[in-house]
Amino acid sequence: MTISDAVMPIGRLASRTGLAVSAIRYYETQGLVSPSRGPGGQRRFRRSDIRRLSFVLIAQKFGFTISRIRDLLATLPDERAPDEDDWTRIAEMFRADLDARIETLTKLRDNLDSCIGCGCLSLKKCALYNPGDRARRGGEGPRYLMGDRPIPVGAAAPDV
Structure with a gap:
């Protein structure tokens, strides 16, 4: 060459x-x-x-x-x-x-119709999965879509 x-x-x-x-x-x-x-x-x-x-x-x-x-x-x-x-x-x-x-x-496809931890609290389900917007403790954005897990009812929210 x-x-x-x-x-x-x-x-x-x-x-x-x-x-x-x-x-x-x-x-x-x-x-x-x-x-x-x-x-x-x-x-x-x-x-x-x-x-x-x-x-x-x-x-x-x-x-x-x-x-x-x-x-x-x-x-x-x-x-x-x-x-x-x-x-x-x-x-x-x-x-x-x-x-x-x-x-x-x-995750987005499978959870689009449920609470994704975004803090909007616009669905009745969010009161179960994200009571009081506890997902916000993990940071900004759609926390559950980003990999955070819902905090079980009765459990303390993690400090970030």
């Missing part, structure tokens, strides 16, 4: 990924790709940047933040193109995040 085969200009990368050139530049400013510079300062991207940017698109589709995507991609080697073992490792981290999201979405 010659050096011209190993790198490509931004226009070719845009064509290979389906991204606009401006999007690739944005991802560069966010540290998701790091092109080298050719004669005259033109960006030169590695072939492996096609996969990196494809991963970015998939991760964004699943709701991952640029910051989290950057953290995941930071585990890949800079000195060489990522190999199968590298992508397997990053996929395991990605999978762990997705599993946590699936668990949260399942």
Whole structure:
């Protein structure tokens, strides 16, 4: 493989990924790709940047933040193109995040019609599951959806 085969200009990368050139530049400013510079300062991207940017698109589709995507991609080697073992490792981290999201979405789906510890106390059930808004002691937000358990009637609310 010659050096011209190993790198490509931004226009070719845009064509290979389906991204606009401006999007690739944005991802560069966010540290998701790091092109080298050719004669005259033109960006030169590695072939492996096609996969990196494809991963970015998939991760964004699943709701991952640029910051989290950057953290995941930071585990890949800079000195060489990522190999199968590298992508397997990053996929395991990605999978762990997705599993946590699936668990949260399942809780939301299963508890959407009951008290979720949000403090609104608008359902009659809330008087049983969250009397006096005791869930608030755990912090802000829908405490039961976030993993807190309802405090049994007669038990003292935990101090946070």
